[in-house]
Amino acid sequence: MSVKHLLHVVGARPNFMKAAPVLSACAQRGLSQTLVHTGQHYDARMSQLFFDELGLPKPEVHLSVGSGSHAYQTGEIMVRFEKVLEEKRPDMVIVYGDVNSALAATVTSAKLSVPVAHVEAGLRSFDRNMPEEINRLVTDRLADVLFTPSEDGDRNLLAEGTPRSNIFMVGNVMIDTLVRLLPQAGRSALKKEMTAGYSRYAVVTLHRPSNVDDLDNLSALMNVLQGISKDIPVLFPVHPRTRARIESLGRVGQRGSLHLLEPVGYLDFLALQKDAAVVVTDSGGIQEESTYLGVPCLTLRDNTERPITVAMGTNRLIGRGPARLAAEISRVLSGDAPAGSIPPLWDGKAAERVAEVVCRLN
Numbered sequence: 001m002s003v004k005h006l007l008h009v010v011g012a013r014p015n016f017m018k019a020a021p022v023l024s025a026c027a028q029r030g031l032s033q034t035l036v037h038t039g040q041h042y043d044a045r046m047s048q049l050f051f052d053e054l055g056l057p058k059p060e061v062h063l064s065v066g067s068g069s070h071a072y073q074t075g076e077i078m079v080r081f082e083k084v085l086e087e088k089r090p091d092m093v094i095v096y097g098d099v100n101s102a103l104a105a106t107v108t109s110a111k112l113s114v115p116v117a118h119v120e121a122g123l124r125s126f127d128r129n130m131p132e133e134i135n136r137l138v139t140d141r142l143a144d145v146l147f148t149p150s151e152d153g154d155r156n157l158l159a160e161g162t163p164r165s166n167i168f169m170v171g172n173v174m175i176d177t178l179v180r181l182l183p184q185a186g187r188s189a190l191k192k193e194m195t196a197g198y199s200r201y202a203v204v205t206l207h208r209p210s211n212v213d214d215l216d217n218l219s220a221l222m223n224v225l226q227g228i229s230k231d232i233p234v235l236f237p238v239h240p241r242t243r244a245r246i247e248s249l250g251r252v253g254q255r256g257s258l259h260l261l262e263p264v265g266y267l268d269f270l271a272l273q274k275d276a277a278v279v280v281t282d283s284g285g286i287q288e289e290s291t292y293l294g295v296p297c298l299t300l301r302d303n304t305e306r307p308i309t310v311a312m313g314t315n316r317l318i319g320r321g322p323a324r325l326a327a328e329i330s331r332v333l334s335g336d337a338p339a340g341s342i343p344p345l346w347d348g349k350a351a352e353r354v355a356e357v358v359c360r361l362n
């Protein structure tokens with residue numbers, strides 16, 4: 001395999017933090033690159049803001065696929081991406097994470113015999129009710145080069161029969177972006193404004209269908225957060241999927257110290273996260289970032305594809321039920337929080353290792 005021209009596919013918010021360091025490391029090694037944005041996320045606060053903050057190049061191709069059912073979104077990306085692949089003829093396609101954009105680009109590339117590299121390979125929740133688990137399984141099965149963030153990824157891939165020679169444990173590229181931009185996060189005006197006068201605050205994000213699509217469950221979660229906000233301010237940048245549900249519950253706007261915000265930019269979110277007394281989330285990336293930052297994280301899920309954040313980091317899996325949430329937050333606030341350490345190779349240099357491997361393939 002000779003790799004001179006790489007084509008990177010991004011589409012949803014968590015892709016941007018992962019692709020930025022890889023694009024930069026590959027550019028430094030003189031590789032020719034094309035960036036394709038599928039348009040899975042399209043609001044300025046879910047997409048363009050990150051291009052500006054992370055210094056990502058403007059995508060050469062924008063597929064503008066937008067929202068829809070899984071089949072619609074995946075199928076439509078495949079149809080549009082096939083034309084791009086035929087025109088650009090890259091030597092390798094690089095996909096990121098577990099979103100529909102990664103799955104669609106992988107299947108399309110494999111059918112056209114274009115080699116695929118998957119960044120963030122090998123993660124498994126072993127829960128096929130999660131759309132992301134299906135995406136991970138199919139993407140990893142078809143990918144030729146598998147870049148894993150941690151050893152559990154290697155183990156999962158080997159257990160599924162992936163050849164050892166295709167697996168490269170490079171570390172966590174999302175942490176590369178965090179390491180690079182942490183110094184700038186200190187300047188966040190939003191954080192100053194939202195936390196003035198408070199020594200402690202909580203940060204919340206929720207967007208998994210399993211938490212937010214059931215309105216009774218979401219309403220019960222909101223009641224718990226409302227209760228917590230009587231003790232400490234709760235800052236909740238609301239994902240668009242979740243906003244639509246909260247609106248249908250008639251619960252938008254500020255309620256006491258429960259602040260329902262628009263999705264915030266990367267630097268503001270990092271600033272809020274790094275000094276939070278507790279983070280409550282169902283996000284994959286935020287489980288990892290809080291572990292790196294040493295901030296207690298309560299994950300509102302029954303399982304995680306990132307078990308290293310529980311085994312080594314500051315993450316505690318607390319299940320989906322609202323009943324346990326208040327008690328777990330109190331537990332952390334009273335000082336009983338997991339002490340964590342930073343997993344191996346989460347060191348800000350993962351993308352350099354990706355680029356090095358890509359160049360070695362030549």
Ligand code: UD1
Nearest residue numbers: 012013014040041042043046067068099100131132240241
């Ligand atoms: C997607 C990913 C999920 C990831 C999350 C990160 C899949 C299957 N899901 O979930 O793994 O954790 O992104 O944020 O790929 N919407 C807007 N504006 C936007 C984008 C979405 O209003 O810019 C609304 C639309 O109503 C849309 C809904 O949010 O239907 C869900 O968007 P979608 O991309 O389908 O899934 P996410 O929940 O964002």
Ligand code: UDP
Nearest residue numbers: 013014017237263264265266269283284285
């Ligand atoms: N993030 C952000 N603003 C927000 C919420 C999250 O910049 O309002 C960042 C967060 O720091 C992390 C990434 O978005 O880098 C995680 O994306 P998300 O939670 O949407 O997806 P997941 O990781 O669950 O796939």
